[in-house]
Each structure stands twice: as C-alpha cells, then as structure tokens.
Amino acid sequence: xxxxxxxxxxxxxxxxxxxxxxxxxxxxxxxxxxxxxxxxxxxxxxxxxxxxxxxxxxxxxxxxxxxxxxxxxxxxxxxxxxxxxxxxxxxxxxxxxxxxxxxxxxxxxxxxxxxxxxxxxxxxxxxxxxxxxxxxxxxxxxxxxxxxxxxxxxxxxxxxxxxxxxxxxxxxxxxxxxxxxxxxxxxxxxxxxxxxxxxxxxxxxxxxxxxxxxxxxxxxxxxxxxxxxxxxxxxxxxxxxxxxxxxxxxxxxxxxxxxxxxxxxxxxxxxxxxxxxxxxxxxxxxxxxxxxxxxxxxxxxxxxxxxxxxxxxxxxxxxxxxxxxxxxx
Amino acid sequence: xxxxxxxxxxxxxxxxxxxxxxxxxxxxxxxxxxxxxxxxxxxxxxxxxxxxxxxxxxxxxxxxxxxxxxxxxxxxxxxxxxxxxxxxxxxxxxxxxxxxxxxxxxxxxxxxxxxxxxxxxxxxxxxxxxxxxxxxxxxxxxxxxxxxxxxxxxxxxxxxxxxxxxxxxxxxxxxxxxxxxxxxxxxxxxxxxxxxxxxxxxxxxxxxxxxxxxxxxxxxxxxxxxxxxxxxxxxxxxxxxxxxxxxxxxxxxxxxxxxxxxxxxxxxxxxxxxxxxxxxxxxxxxxxxxxxxxxxxxxxxxxxxxxxxxxxxxxxxxxxxxxxxxxxx
Numbered sequence: 093x094x095x096x097x098x099x100x101x102x103x104x105x106x107x108x109x110x111x112x113x114x115x116x117x118x119x120x121x122x123x124x125x126x127x128x129x130x131x132x133x134x135x136x137x138x139x140x141x142x143x144x145x146x147x148x149x150x151x152x153x154x155x156x157x158x159x160x161x162x163x164x165x166x167x168x169x170x171x172x173x174x175x176x177x178x179x180x181x182x183x184x185x186x187x188x189x190x191x192x193x194x195x196x197x198x199x200x201x202x203x204x205x206x207x208x209x210x211x212x213x214x215x216x217x218x219x220x221x222x223x224x225x226x227x228x229x230x231x232x233x234x235x236x237x238x239x240x241x242x243x244x245x246x247x248x249x250x251x252x253x254x255x256x257x258x259x260x261x262x263x264x265x266x267x268x269x270x271x272x273x274x275x276x277x278x279x280x281x282x283x284x285x286x287x288x289x290x291x292x293x294x295x296x297x298x299x300x301x302x303x304x305x306x307x308x309x310x311x312x313x314x315x316x317x318x319x320x321x322x323x324x325x326x327x328x329x330x331x332x333x334x335x336x337x338x339x340x341x342x343x344x345x346x347x348x349x350x351x352x353x354x355x356x357x358x359x360x361x362x363x364x365x366x367x368x369x370x371x372x373x374x375x376x377x378x379x380x381x382x383x384x385x386x387x388x389x390x391x392x393x394x395x396x397x398x399x400x401x402x403x404x405x406x407x408x409x410x411x412x413x414x415x416x417x418x419x420x421x
Numbered sequence: 422x423x424x425x426x427x428x429x430x431x432x433x434x435x436x437x438x439x440x441x442x443x444x445x446x447x448x449x450x451x452x453x454x455x456x457x458x459x460x461x462x463x464x465x466x467x468x469x470x471x472x473x474x475x476x477x478x479x480x481x482x483x484x485x486x487x488x489x490x491x492x493x494x495x496x497x498x499x500x501x502x503x504x505x506x507x508x509x510x511x512x513x514x515x516x517x518x519x520x521x522x523x524x525x526x527x528x529x530x531x532x533x534x535x536x537x538x539x540x541x542x543x544x545x546x547x548x549x550x551x552x553x554x555x556x557x558x559x560x561x562x563x564x565x566x567x568x569x570x571x572x573x574x575x576x577x578x579x580x581x582x583x584x585x586x587x588x589x590x591x592x593x594x595x596x597x598x599x600x601x602x603x604x605x606x607x608x609x610x611x612x613x614x615x616x617x618x619x620x621x622x623x624x625x626x627x628x629x630x631x632x633x634x635x636x637x638x639x640x641x642x643x644x645x646x647x648x649x650x651x652x653x654x655x656x657x658x659x660x661x662x663x664x665x666x667x668x669x670x671x672x673x674x675x676x677x678x679x680x681x682x683x684x685x686x687x688x689x690x691x692x693x694x695x696x697x698x699x700x701x702x703x704x705x706x707x708x709x710x711x712x713x714x715x716x717x718x719x720x721x722x723x724x725x726x727x728x729x730x731x732x733x734x735x736x737x738x739x740x741x742x743x744x745x746x747x748x749x750x
Contacts, residue, residue: 308736318739323732396725403652403726404733407637410647 098125100272101176103167103201104157105129106184110212110236112142114182115157116149121276124180126157127167129201134162148277164200177203180210180269184236187213187379194218195225202226208265210249212236214298215379216291216387219252227256230265233287235294247280249273250287292336293343296351298380299332300325303401306365306375307408313359324397326352331395335384338391372412377405427454429601430505432496432530433486434458435513439541439565441471443511444486445478450605453509455486456496458530463491477606493529506532509539509598513565516542516708523547524554531555537594539578541565543627544708545620545716548581556585559594562616564623575609578602579616621665622672625680627709628661629654632730635694635704636737642688653726655681660724664713667720701741706734 102124104115111128118124130137141154161167170176181198198209208230209222219231234249249270251262263285270283284290304324305315315321329348336343355361368375381402388395431453433444440457447453459466470483490496499505510527527538537559538551548560563578578599580591592614599612613619633653634644644650658677665672684690697704710731717724 308733308740310736310740314740314743315736318736320732320736320739323735324729397729397732400653400726400729403649404637406652407639407644407647407649410649411637411639411643414643 098123100124100179100268102126102180102182103129103164103176103178103198104182104184105164105197106186106212107131107133107137108184111182111184112144113146113149114184114212116144116146116152116155117273117276117278118182119157119276120149121272123272123275125159127159127161127176127178128157129161129164129167131162134160164198168200176201178207180208182210182212184212186374187215187218187376188374189218189221189378191374193221195221198222199225202229204228208232208269210234210269213379214294214376215383216295217383218379219254223252223254223256227254230257230262232262232266232269233291234281235291235298247278248282248284248287248290250284250290252287288339288341289336289343292332292339292341293347293351295332295336295380295384296329296343296347298376299384299398300328300351302363302365303377303381303405304328305363306369307401307404309366309370311359311366312355312361312363313357316355316357316359321352324401328397328401331388331393331398332384335388335391335393335395338393339387369408369412372415374412375405375409377402377409381405427452429453429508429597431455431509431511432458432493432505432507432527433511433513434493434526434530435515435541436460436462436466437513440511440513441473442475442478443513443541445473445475445481445484446602446605446607447511448486448605449478450601452601452604454488456488456490456505456507457486458490458493458496460491463489493527497529505530507536509537511539511541513541515703516544516547516705517703518547518550518707520703522550524550527551528554531558533557537561537598539563539598542708543623543705544712545624546712547708548583552581552583552585556583559586559591561591561595561598562620563610564620564627575611576607577611577613577616577619579613579619581616617668617670618665618672621661621668621670622676622680624661624665624709624713625658625672625676628713628727629657629680631692631694632706632710632734633657634692635698636730636733638695638699640688640695641684641690641692642686645684645686645688650681653730657726657730660717660722660727661713664717664720664722664724667722668716698737698741701744703741704734704738706731706738710734 100123102118104111104126107130115126115128118126138160141156144152144155178201181201183194204226205228211218211233214235219233222231230251232249232251234247237247251266253259253262267283270281273281301312329351333343333348365375381398385395385399385402429452431447433440433455436459444455444457447455467489470485473481473484507530510530512523533555534557540547540562543564548562551560559580561578561580563576566576580595582588582591596612599610602610630641658680662672662677694704710727714724714728714731
C-alpha cells in the first residue's frame with residue numbers, strides 16, 4: 093500500500109448494517125479517508141471497533157474506520173480544529189423527513205459546490221430537499237437493498253441530474269464514487285446514468301410488499317399464499333408503474349409480473365417496515381408512499397390502493413405514538 | 422289472558438341476544454305461538470330456560486318460548502308429527518352467505534305463498550336469495566341494531582317490495598308483524614314502507630366504523646381521535662352514499678356528518694366485527710362490504726376505500742382460516 097493519503101475525504105452518517113459495510117468498502121478501496129458519525133454507538137465502537145462477518149469482506153474483528161466522531165458538527169473540523177472539506181457525504185440513516193430531515197443532518201459537513209451527497213436510502217423524492225439546499229452540488233443515490241440478500245440483485249447507484257450542475261459533472265462524480273465502491277470489494281455495484289427509473293423499480297417492492305406486510309402483520313410468503321399478491325400487491329404495482337410513467341420514468345411492462353412472482357411462496361421473510369412496526373420504531377412511510385402519492389396527485393394518476401394503505405398505516409403510526417406517550421407518563 | 426290460541430305461528434331461528442329478546446317480545450304480544458330453533462344451546466335452554474334481564478322486559482328467570490326444537494326440520498312438524506305452516510319465520514343468525522345461506526336454513530319451515538320471512542340481520546342484498554327461492558312470499562328486514570344501546574336509535578322494520586307480490590300485501594304483512602312486536606313491548610320499533618333506505622343508512626355505520634375498527638384493531642374512540650374518521654370513514658361513507666343513490670335509495674346529504682360525529686371521542690366501544698376478529702369468529706364481511714361493492718360495480722360507482730378495506734379484511738379471513746387449520750392438525 094502506498095503511503096500517499098487517499099485522494100478523497102468521505103463523511104459517513106448512519107451506523108446500521110448498511111453504513112458499517114459502506115465504511116469498510118470505502119476504506120478498503122484505498123481511495124477514501126472515512127469519518128464515521130455515530131451517535132448511540134459512539135462509545136462502544138470508538139473503544140472496541142466493529143466485529144464484521146461478511147461474504148464479501150470476510151471476518152474483521154475490532155475494525156475501525158479512519159475517524160469516529162459523535163456528530164456532524166464534530167466531523168466538520170479535524171482533530172486540530174481546522175475545517176474539513178468533504179468530497180463525499182454518504183447518508184445511511186433511515187428516511188424520516190418529518191423526524192430527521194437529511195438536509196439538517198448533513199448541513200455541518202457540506203461544502204457548497206464541492207461535496208457530493210450519496211443517499212443510500214429508501215423512497216422517492218428524497219433528493220429534492222438536498223438539491224434545494226445545495227443547488228450546485230451533485231446528489232446521487234442507491235437503495236439499501238435489503239432484498240439483495242434474497243434475490244441477488246445488483247445494487248444500482250447513480251446521479252440525480254438537476255439544473256444546478258452539468259449532467260456530465262453529476263455523472264462523473266457518481267462514476268468516481270462507484271469506481272471507489274467497486275475497488276473496495278463491493279461485488280455487485282453498477283453505475284446507472286439516471287437513477288430515477290431504478291428508484292421507481294425498487295418502489296415496486298417497497299411500496300407494496302413492504303407496506304402491506306406491515307399493515308397486515310403478514311410475511312412475504314403469507315401475503316403470496318393468501319392471494320393478497322393478486323388482490324392488493326399487483327394492483328398497487330400498476331399504480332406505481334403508472335405514476336413513474338407519468339413522471340417521465342417509464343418501466344418495462346414485464347417488470348410487474350417479475351417483481352410479483354420472483355420469490356417463493358414459502359418464504360417467511362419479514363420486510364423492514366413490518367419489523368419497524370412490530371418493534372415500535374418509526375416507519376419510512378412518507379418517502380415510500382407519501383411522496384409517490386404527492387406525485388400521483390400532481391400528475392392526476394389514480395391510486396386507490398396505495399392511498400388507502402397509506403391512510404391506514406398513518407393510523408398505525410398514531411397507535412405507535414399513543415403507546416409511546418402512554419409509556420412515558 | 423284469553424284461552425284462545427294466538428293467531429300467528431312464528432318460527433324463530435338464532436339464539437343470540439337478538440333472537441332471545443325477539444322470542445320474548447313475540448310471545449308477550451299474545452299474538453304468536455313461538456317455536457325457537459336452537460342448536461348448541463338446545464340442551465341447556467330446553468331444561469333451564471333463559472334468564473333475561475332487560476330494560477324493556479324486566480327480570481325473567483327460566484323463561485321459555487312456546488316450543489324449543491333442535492332443528493328447522495324438527496320445527497316443520499308438531500309434537501304429533503303433523504306438518505306446521507308458519508305465518509312468520511324470524512331469522513336472527515349471523516349473515517354468512519358462504520358458510521350458512523339463510524335460504525337453506527329456513528327451507529324446512531317455509532310454506533310457499535304463505536310464510537313471511539323477517540331477517541333481523543346486517544347487510545345489503547340479504548333478501549335477494551329469499552325472493553329468488555320463494556318469489557310469492559313476503560320478505561321484510563330489520564337490522565340487529567347493536568348501536569341502539571349507545572345512541573338510542575329507533576329500530577326500523579319494513580318490507581322488501583318485489584315483483585312476486587303486490588306491494589300492499591308485503592306492506593300489510595310487515596305491518597301486522599310490527600304491530601305484534603310493539604304489542605309485545607318493543608318500545609322503539611317503527612314500520613317503514615320501503616326498508617331499503619334504512620338498510621343503506623345502517624350501512625353507513627356497519628360499512629365504515631365496523632370494518633375499519635376491525636381491520637385496525639381500534640375502538641370507536643381511537644378511530645375518531647386518530648383522525649381516521651376524516652381520512653377513512655367519511656370518504657367511505659360518501660362511497661356508500663353514492664352507491665345507495667345510484668341504486669335508487671338516496672339518503673339526505675346531512676346524514677354523513679351526523680353519522681360521523683354522533684358518538685363521543687372517548688367512547689371505547691368495540692364494534693361487532695372487531696370482536697369477531699379478536700375471537701376468531703367469522704365476520705359478516707360479504708353482506709356488509711361484498712354485496713355493496715357488487716352493486717357499485719354494476720352501477721359504475723367509484724369505491725376506492727371500501728374496495729381496499731374489503732380486500733384487506735379478506736386477508737384477515739385467510740389468517741383466521743390458517744389459524745383454525747393449524748389448530749385442528
């Protein structure tokens with residue numbers, strides 16, 4: 093290994109499984125000095141590091157990134173108190189715009205016109221607040237790809253092209269990041285030059301299986317065996333397909349059948365939103381259903397199933413809030 | 422009391438609270454000899470009778486109707502084996518057309534052209550199978566009025582007018598039954614000459630509060646406090662209002678607001694379908710949502726919320742069936 097410092101400075105926010113693996117990949121690439129912002133896990137990880145056991149990266153005991161800090165504010169200066177300018181800020185938190193807007197979260201580590209934001213997060217329209225806040229910066233995204241482990245998908249990453257920046261610049265910065273990711277050993281990562289279609293494709297899963305499994309407290313196999321796939325999920329998938337088409341991101345027609353029937357009927361997989369609901373944790377409801385429904389309304393697309401499921405899951409959120417309030421009094 | 426036998430023979434099927442009170446009322450009128458068909462409760466009631474404590478009828482210990490039998494077949498002949506012709510057959514069972522069609526249930530005690538059927542049951546379109554099977558008989562209905570006890574409604578009874586019988590005959594037979602009911606001490610019973618509007622009015626409750634409380638496992642007050650009333654119930658009420666209008670049974674526009682806001686926000690009332698779901702008992706889903714949705718489809722009425730709630734409750738039914746199957750293996 094060369095002694096030259098790595099060419100890029102990366103700040104990574106979010107310490108779940110996705111964030112941890114991302115920090116390993118970026119460090120292993122040799123291209124990045126990675127600063128990880130940890131909140132609740134700071135004390136443990138700064139002392140003991142992470143124990144990681146991954147197919148792509150093997151066993152790592154007590155692994156630590158370049159630097160571990162408690163907050164984005166702390167990350168905004170180095171150990172000597174001098175300001176740090178980041179090339180990339182990688183966001184691996186849950187997407188909860190009402191609770192925790194990403195623009196607020198990353199604000200201390202952003203340099204206008206320089207820092208590229210990578211959102212490894214679920215949902216539709218998540219880039220909009222970032223483009224609004226930093227109109228001259230590149231923004232790219234990838235989904236956290238929980239389903240990857242079941243279905244061996246390729247993880248797609250790509251830029252959100254926007255008016256404040258030449259498309260070629262957005263694409264170039266995304267390409268550099270993906271190259272770095274691949275050099276770090278992420279075996280299934282692919283650059284797409286317009287990420288929007290990929291995000292709508294992923295929504296075919298997240299807006300349907302993820303939401304209906306949560307609402308009905310059923311796992312993927314149960315939804316399939318109960319014919320809920322045919323009565324609910326496929327109609328919802330066509331609603332998503334129609335919004336995406338109206339929004340200028342058409343998907344092939346065959347994708348609905350493929351997405352609906354790719355997984356075995358006996359699979360007892362419990363999607364993330366169901367786990368969140370069962371554990372009283374906030375659901376990513378607004379970016380998964382709320383934002384697509386706003387687009388549908390703007391574009392005049394009919395969404396009877398999605399809109400109803402969204403309203404019913406809002407009632408689940410209310411119940412969760414009630415339980416929390418009851419628990420604290 | 423006169424020693425003359427009462428003028429009408431009534432066969433009453435269904436031994437829940439509604440059926441029990443109906444048999445008391447009809448017997449007390451002095452106008453009816455009541456034969457009650459009991460299944461699971463036959464042994465107990467034929468020995469001990471019923472203990473009844475009611476606001477309208479006071480305390481009755483060990484009360485028994487004119488005759489108690491085990492089946493409609495047994496009711497079709499008297500103690501000597503001679504055939505009995507009934508003036509009225511009163512049905513107080515749950516409305517489960519797929520499990521237990523009423524036409525099959527009452528077939529042994531029906532005399533063509535003579536016996537009037539009174540369905541004290543929930544739902545829309547429940548009279549159709551009866552009119553089809555006995556086109557020359559009168560059919561009337563009333564809802565079981567579970568909400569009565571909260572909101573002090575008047576119980577409306579009335580005929581389902583149909584082509585096989587002069588309207589005047591249908592109305593006359595219904596009037597005689599309502600008179601008998603009032604003579605028996607039912608304080609809040611009223612004849613309406615076309616019961617259809619009353620049934621659609623009742624569906625504004627049963628198709629909305631009853632179904633959404635069940636699906637969401639929330640009581641009436643919770644649905645109201647969570648704003649589920651505004652997001653879900655009121656839109657569903659307008660869907661029902663529109664189907665009823667298209668079907669020729671228009672309701673006043675003010676009824677939606679009245680039905681939505683009549684009950685206090687702190688009410689912890691758990692509607693019948695929620696209790697059924699919690700106790701693994703079949704829900705009256707098809708007559709409460711399925712039949713209205715069929716009408717909506719015939720008439721081209723848009724029902725996004727109702728249709729989705731119906732599909733989701735079908736998944737609850739599937740879960741219930743799975744649990745039953747698991748329990749018996």
